[in-house]
Amino acid sequence: MSKDVSPRKFKRNFTVIVEGNIGSGKTTFLNYFQQFNGVSVLAEPVDKWRNCSGHNLLEKMYSDPKKWSFTFQSYVQLTMLQLHTLKTADPIKLMERSIYSVRNCFVEQMARSKCLDECSVSVFDEWFKWTKENCDLSIDLIVYLRTSPEIAYERTVKRNRPEEQTVSFNYIRDIHNMHEDWLYHKTLFKCPAPVLIIDANLDKSIIQEEYLKCKTQIFTNRAFKAIA
Ligand SMILES: Nc1ncnc2c1ncn2[C@@H]1O[C@H](COP(=O)(O)OP(=O)(O)OP(=O)(O)O)[C@@H](O)[C@H]1O
Numbered sequence: 001m002s003k004d005v006s007p008r009k010f011k012r013n014f015t016v017i018v019e020g021n022i023g024s025g026k027t028t029f030l031n032y033f034q035q036f037n038g039v040s041v042l043a044e045p046v047d048k049w050r051n052c053s054g055h056n057l058l059e060k061m062y063s064d065p066k067k068w069s070f071t072f073q074s075y076v077q078l079t080m081l082q083l084h085t086l087k088t089a090d091p092i093k094l095m096e097r098s099i100y101s102v103r104n105c106f107v108e109q110m111a112r113s114k115c116l117d118e119c120s121v122s123v124f125d126e127w128f129k130w131t132k133e134n135c136d137l138s139i140d141l142i143v144y145l146r147t148s149p150e151i152a153y154e155r156t157v158k159r160n161r162p163e164e165q166t167v168s169f170n171y172i173r174d175i176h177n178m179h180e181d182w183l184y185h186k187t188l189f190k191c192p193a194p195v196l197i198i199d200a201n202l203d204k205s206i207i208q209e210e211y212l213k214c215k216t217q218i219f220t221n222r223a224f225k226a227i228a
């Protein structure tokens with residue numbers, strides 16, 4: 001890391017959230033940044049969603065979204081809030097997704113596809129509103145791993161996660177459009193921080209150059225200096 005910001009010196013984490021479609025390469029991106037001093041990586045708590053007191057909520061949501069969406073989204077929101085409020089020992093906290101994409105992409109898609117009825121969305125939004133007003137959810141930078149829906153779908157199928165067997169291209173395209181409206185066109189919901197767009201269509205073999213651009217932006221960011 002370019003400067004020595006020891007844990008005792010900085011006031012709060014410089015928080016970066018990594019957003020993108022299913023299969024866009026977030027985990028791969030986070031694994032790359034794991035190598036740098038001063039960075040704590042917080043992956044999406046998928047294992048918790050797969051085993052909540054023995055229940056695989058991710059599998060239930062994909063197999064019967066109308067029945068399980070609210071249950072699943074409630075637990076996702078709790079587990080993401082736990083990560084947002086965790087203070088890491090390293091100055092830079094790199095989070096995979098956020099409580100914002102939970103609402104702005106996934107819950108929004110469920111509302112539009114009627115997997116969540118209006119009443120459920122209202123209850124979810126009351127929780128979201130209270131959480132934003134009473135918890136420190138501040139973030140300093142959003143990294144948007146932007147892919148085409150075709151490439152995201154191709155990688156998702158290839159990765160072959162058991163619970164995602166029923167995920168259709170149309171669903172990936174819907175989630176893509178939610179991310180585009182939120183983070184690229186900025187016509188959907190307010191962006192809680194500046195957005196850095198990465199061309200995540202690039203193949204693994206050459207994408208590290210694109211990642212390096214990101215490293216400069218993160219480590220020399222004015223906000224990062226402000227926390228020291
Ligand atoms: N730039 C890339 N080029 C080719 N394949 C990639 C690239 N990035 C990731 N992959 C592959 O695509 C699959 C999904 O990648 P990864 O798990 O990083 O995505 P993700 O965004 O974390 O997915 P999810 O949101 O489902 O957790 C993996 O098999 C990974 O090896």
Ligand SMILES: Nc1nc(=O)c2ncn([C@H]3C[C@H](O)[C@@H](CO)O3)c2[nH]1
Binds near residue numbers: 101
């Ligand atoms: N419905 C729904 N709501 C969410 O908030 C959410 N966050 C992640 N996911 C799904 C995407 C991948 O399959 C898998 C890993 O990202 O979990 C979600 N699905």
